[in-house]
Amino acid sequence: MTTQTLGNVANPALAARWRRATSEPDWLRWTLIGISLSFLALFLILPLLVVLYGAFEQGLAVWTAAITEPDALAAIRLSLFVVAIVVPINVVFGVAAAWAIAKFEFRGKSILITLIDMPFAISPVVVGLIFVILFGTQGWLGPWLAAHDLRIIFAVPGIVIVIAFGTMPFIARELIPLMQQQGKEEEEASLTLGAGGWKTFWYVTLPNIKWGLIYGIILCNARALGEFGAVAVVSGRIRGETNTMPLHIEVLYNEYMFTAAFAVSSLLMGLALVTVAIKSVVEWQTERSRRSADTP
Amino acid sequence: MTAALQAHSVKRKRFGSRNNRVIPGFGLTMGFTLLYLGFMFLIPVGGLLLYTSLMSWEEFWKAVSHPQVVASYKLSFGASFIGASINLVFGALVAWVLVRYEFPGKRVIDALVDLPFALPTAVAGIALVTLYASTGWVGQNLEVWGIKVAYTQLGVVVALTYIGLPFVVRTVQPVLEDLETEREEASASLGASRLTTVRRVILPALLPALLTGYALAFARAVGEYGSVVFISGNMPYRTEITPLLIVAKAEQYDYQGAAAIGTVMLVAAFLLLLVINGIQWWTSRRGL
Numbered sequence: 001m002t003t004q005t006l007g008n009v010a011n012p013a014l015a016a017r018w019r020r021a022t023s024e025p026d027w028l029r030w031t032l033i034g035i036s037l038s039f040l041a042l043f044l045i046l047p048l049l050v051v052l053y054g055a056f057e058q059g060l061a062v063w064t065a066a067i068t069e070p071d072a073l074a075a076i077r078l079s080l081f082v083v084a085i086v087v088p089i090n091v092v093f094g095v096a097a098a099w100a101i102a103k104f105e106f107r108g109k110s111i112l113i114t115l116i117d118m119p120f121a122i123s124p125v126v127v128g129l130i131f132v133i134l135f136g137t138q139g140w141l142g143p144w145l146a147a148h149d150l151r152i153i154f155a156v157p158g159i160v161i162v163i164a165f166g167t168m169p170f171i172a173r174e175l176i177p178l179m180q181q182q183g184k185e186e187e188e189a190s191l192t193l194g195a196g197g198w199k200t201f202w203y204v205t206l207p208n209i210k211w212g213l214i215y216g217i218i219l220c221n222a223r224a225l226g227e228f229g230a231v232a233v234v235s236g237r238i239r240g241e242t243n244t245m246p247l248h249i250e251v252l253y254n255e256y257m258f259t260a261a262f263a264v265s266s267l268l269m270g271l272a273l274v275t276v277a278i279k280s281v282v283e284w285q286t287e288r289s290r291r292s293a294d295t296p
Numbered sequence: 297m298t299a300a301l302q303a304h305s306v307k308r309k310r311f312g313s314r315n316n317r318v319i320p321g322f323g324l325t326m327g328f329t330l331l332y333l334g335f336m337f338l339i340p341v342g343g344l345l346l347y348t349s350l351m352s353w354e355e356f357w358k359a360v361s362h363p364q365v366v367a368s369y370k371l372s373f374g375a376s377f378i379g380a381s382i383n384l385v386f387g388a389l390v391a392w393v394l395v396r397y398e399f400p401g402k403r404v405i406d407a408l409v410d411l412p413f414a415l416p417t418a419v420a421g422i423a424l425v426t427l428y429a430s431t432g433w434v435g436q437n438l439e440v441w442g443i444k445v446a447y448t449q450l451g452v453v454v455a456l457t458y459i460g461l462p463f464v465v466r467t468v469q470p471v472l473e474d475l476e477t478e479r480e481e482a483s484a485s486l487g488a489s490r491l492t493t494v495r496r497v498i499l500p501a502l503l504p505a506l507l508t509g510y511a512l513a514f515a516r517a518v519g520e521y522g523s524v525v526f527i528s529g530n531m532p533y534r535t536e537i538t539p540l541l542i543v544a545k546a547e548q549y550d551y552q553g554a555a556a557i558g559t560v561m562l563v564a565a566f567l568l569l570l571v572i573n574g575i576q577w578w579t580s581r582r583g584l
Binding site: 022023024029032033035036037039040042043044045046047048050051054092093095096097099100103104106110112114115116117118119121122123124125126128129130131132133134136137138139140161164165168184187188191192197201219222223225226227228229232233245246247249250253258261262265268269271272273275276277279280 | 318319320321322324325326328329332333336337338340341343344347386389390392393394396397399403405406407408409410411412414415416417418419420422423424426427432433434457458461477480481484490493515518519520521522526539540542543546547549551554555558561562565566568569573
């Protein structure tokens, strides 16, 4: 950026002085890059490598065996089952909240946005605790649930609920700023031309928020699969029944089955890498559409 | 303040009647949002607060001021403070390098900054403890210098630094991108050295973003559980974080003790959110 404006200066001595004034000398530049990259290598790259190394150290056959062993498969199946319920709920919630917040003016809007953000600020173990106190044997609804032979804590419903709570903000947070920025002119045009509300949503709003929604879904998906603290409190860690993938990793690790723990971890790590890759693609897409909108 | 409120209500009246006529779905979307928030968030959180409020003050105080619990607050808040501070310095540096400089592999590095946010905490936990254990790739090199990380308080700091890493970078980056270099040129042409320009022109512009990122990283770290429990070793009074105590008490069916400490954590989270919103409010006012 800087070099572009400085390129216009004809006098080389003056240009050099200006460059010194608005940028750093090469040695400093590369020192700063070096420090940053060392920090990121230590904190971002090394953990990735150690998971890969741990997972594949003993060969592909051991890796395959670790992730196809019955308890691992049960954990994968449970995690996918939970995601299949939680993500659609969060899509509906995120779209509804973003529609109400971005298309209308009302009192208390900022309070509503703060409320939606709040589950993200609460410690995951507190989330688990909240529902243990609501549904646990000594909790508010415990006696009633026991009388009706319903199990929520130490069972799958509890896991679904805490994960839905923990991942509540992710899609809404992606969509609210996006839809606020896009305004409501296009929807108004569609509606005044005679299209109905649903038709307007499907053909006007949805294509506009497509990329943000896709990233929101992927992020929500990754966070739902990875949720640990809240699930640790409500699941009871019953093998093959209430162990999600992260809990299964914990059990394996605590039983010193490191290769198996890293094998299951490598699956979740792959998903996390896909998530950040999709985020870059989405940012690139929105950047491109913004640029094409800027140049008529 | 009153003028702003009046302007707001005037705007509301004028646009309110108009958009209610044109864009449909306010009742449906708002109704669903509030219903879902109510059942999933407000009632459950209210349940915890009510449960705690039914305890006597002595019971509550005994639960939250037990020396083991106090030791865990010190560790949780202290390590979060150090972790967030490390992220403040390195996060600002990483954001600067990513926005201002070109180097090979920049796009990949930029994308990877979000990894601690997307990677399950349990995976991060076992990866970090394996790296920093005395036999690990990093740990064995630190062992030579007599530094132990795994199963010490330093390990808690490492884990909390890891999970807070994206926040400062991601809040500072967009502000730095929007910062016009003209202001730096103006500062330089008025005779300021580069260091003075960075200190007097760039840093003040980044300050709100830095504070927001710092507060977000701190808030996330205080409540963190998964990535810490593997590397900390969980020794009472020494490497036990507060969330771990909540889990332990819930597992022993000591709901009251867990609820009391959980309420303290909940209040801390609310206060931090208030601080973050306050910074953003202050920024938007300063911007006008």
